[in-house]
Amino acid sequence: MEAFCHCENNRHHVKEESGNICYxxxxxxxxxxxxxxxxxxxxxxxxxxSLYTYFPESQDQKVIEEVLQYHRGKIEPCPISPAVQKCVYEIAGCSYKGTAKKIYLQGKILELVSMFLQEHISGYNPENVGIHLNDYDII
Incomplete structure (x- = not known):
């Protein structure tokens, strides 16, 4: 896949199976x-x-403000964890209708936001996911 995002006179390459975050x-x-x-x-x-209404604590709002300011005016790649990928597929494949769909999608979007914030805070690295055995585990 070859895709480019044009924003504020900047051209950003969007990679296959990638996530991007911007404010x-x-x-x-x-x-x-x-x-x-x-x-x-x-x-x-x-x-x-809208985001702040879900995080009424001032400490939470401070973290969100820091994340938003960090991403302000730029489009950056965002690693996609297996949990985020699963949530995106559930959003895309939602078969509910009407109010049930609205409630479901709002919940999934908040799930994505909370996962992104947690991964941003904890420094998710896709290379660190998986089982790593050392010599003692093998014995």
Whole structure:
């Protein structure tokens, strides 16, 4: 997959099976994709004010503000953990209708936000996932 995201006069390469995070205020964003190739895109938008309503504690809001300021005005790759990937597939494959769908998707989006914040705080690294055996484990 070859895709580019144009935002505020910057062109960002979007890699296959990648996640990206950005915080943009009043900016036009364009996604350019290669023709003839099937693409799946999931875009979630939430204002900081909406996000803060779910985190009423001032300490939580401080962490969120730090994360938003860190990502302000730029599009950066974001590692996709297996848990995040599963949640994205559940959002994309939701078959509910009406109010049930709205409630389900709101819950899944908050799940994604909380996973992202936790991974951002704890420093998730996809290379550290898996079983690592040392000599004592093998014996």
């Amino acid at each position: 943009l205020e009043h900016a036009r964003v364009y996604l350019e994709r290669q023709s003839g190739i099937r693409n799946h895109t999931l875009e979630l938008r939430m204002s900081p004010q």
